Amino acid sequence: MTGQLIGYARVSTTGQKLDVQLDALKAKGCTKIYQEKRSGKTADRPELEKMLDYVREGEAIVVTKLDRLGRSVADLANISKLLDDKGVGLIVIDQGIDTTTPHGA
Template sequence: MLIGYARVSTLDQNPNLQSDALTAAGCEKIFIEKISGTVAERPELNKLKEHLRKGDTLVVWRLDRLGRSLKDLIEWVNYLDSQGVAFKSIQEGFDTGTSGGRLVFHLFGALAEFERNLIQERTMAGLTAARSRGRVGGRPKKLNEAKQKMARQMYDAKNPIKEICDALNISKPTLYKYLAG
């Protein structure tokens, strides 16, 4: 049985391109996930794993839909192989049920990881360049120095935590973060 897995990274993205391609490839069942590939726990992927049987073939639209690193992909293919399940990728056009397919898998896996590393390096270089020009990323601080001092004084004066949080319009975890720092 051909079983498909489609994944998009955000809830805003549409998996139709992938699911249409998987249906055209002959998949009888398709598991669709809307979650980042970097997230370790993927509920639909776990359901798919339970659904696979010896002789099945797991089909994906592209390699990066299943795993984000070569290590992840190799672990998946090794797991599938141990279960007697083949792995096919539509875009890359290979099947791990053959020795040539295994070779192609390893080559494309390495290229996919290389591409991801390049993206990370460019992102980090862009962030470094922005910081050097004085741009600071991230969420703005909830409390300025004066309010931080006020929080510390109220806490040291044994004011109730709820009263401190209400006065400064912050949550308990935020208060404790500032008190610890």
């Protein structure tokens, strides 16, 4: 993968902190990080939408955990298809998922 790494960090409530996620995303090499404090149960996640619109072919989205990205399996499947259609990789740090490599890790 030659494109930039784009991070996405989310916590469910305004009282929670993004620090641990932001540190992990920076350590992974993310050059741009979108962040929001919103429940994953809501479909209204404007920063996620901005990121999905911004990311380009050859780049990769990085999250610390899969549940930071999607609300449900169906939501994750839709996001995964969108990324695949755009030629964008997905890296999930804690689960060792990396679609930018042939082995996924």
